[in-house]
Amino acid sequence: MGSHILYIEDNPDNMMLVRRALESRGYQLSGAATGLDGVSAAEQNEIDLILLDINLPDIDGYEVAKRIRSSSKHNLAYVPIIAITANALKGDAEKALSSGCDVYMSKPINIRELWARVEAYVPAPSIAK
Secondary structure (H helix, E strand, O other): OOOEEEEEOOOHHHHHHHHHHHHOOOOEEEEEOOHHHHHHHHHHOOOOEEEEOOOOOOOOHHHHHHHHHOOOOHHHHOOOEEEEEOOOOOOHHHHHHHOOOOEEEEOOOOHHHHHHHHHHHOOOOOOOO
16 A cells, blocks of 8 residues: 545635646555545554645634644655645745644645655555556
């Protein structure tokens, strides 16, 4: 089984796009549609990397990142978090990084950039041919 990635995203189209892109590379992807569900999923599962939308229906991604970083599950302090967001205003990237995200990517999602960013933290599992 491949490396486990958690994608916290409320848009089903974005979820499907990222799922297909990453599963084609051998990653295992699980999803959460709200920030609170994402924090819970991160705490209950062994996660290698988190992809995080900033605009979520309950708590925003900045708060999600802060809660994950301060979780009682200590290894979550070191799990890479990649913010993927439509927020492109000046200061948004800095806000994501200061809340605990490691990388900031803007939407629309560029699949090649996504692959490169993910593989920088979690090498792609070998894909059976």
